[in-house]
Amino acid sequence: MKTRQIIICCLTGMLACFHMSCETKYSQNGNLDGMWQMLRWEDTQHQTVKADKNDGYYYCFQFNLMKVWQAGKPQFYYLSYFTHKGDSLILGDVFSYPGDSVRTFTDLMPYGVPSDGRFHVDKLNADKMVLSREGTVLTFRKY
Numbered sequence: 001m002k003t004r005q006i007i008i009c010c011l012t013g014m015l016a017c018f019h020m021s022c023e024t025k026y027s028q029n030g031n032l033d034g035m036w037q038m039l040r041w042e043d044t045q046h047q048t049v050k051a052d053k054n055d056g057y058y059y060c061f062q063f064n065l066m067k068v069w070q071a072g073k074p075q076f077y078y079l080s081y082f083t084h085k086g087d088s089l090i091l092g093d094v095f096s097y098p099g100d101s102v103r104t105f106t107d108l109m110p111y112g113v114p115s116d117g118r119f120h121v122d123k124l125n126a127d128k129m130v131l132s133r134e135g136t137v138l139t140f141r142k143y
Helices: 001-022 105-110
Strands: 034-043 050-054 058-063 065-070 077-085 086-096 118-124 128-133 136-142
Touching: 065 105, 077 105, 086 105
Parallel strands: none
Antiparallel strands: 034 050, 034 058, 034 136, 058 065, 065 077, 077 086, 086 118, 118 128, 128 136
16 A cells, blocks of 8 residues: 555656656657658558557657646557567556556557557657567657
């Protein structure tokens, strides 16, 4: 119980900083830092497009946190710790807001996240990011 209270307090503080930090230019993760708009979510196995920029999916990276949400649902988002090394992006613990409950990667699958929380970074520069995994390709632009 005490651990849960500590996690909630830490997350509340991080959320306040995280909201402001995604709007700043401070960079700890190089080109990965900042807000990314999903332009295209492709299922390469079935040759279909699952989402495009009109669906309003966004990823935001700052420090060691990733925020995922969909436009039109601004009061609900997910946070996940992450590690980015070379061509790998690996998500860690996932939390939801509101409620700050611990979640699984399955909860992030509607946002294009693989069931194991691991991406291959195909391309990453100041303007464009392409992530892939298991027949899925996500293309983003820096927003």
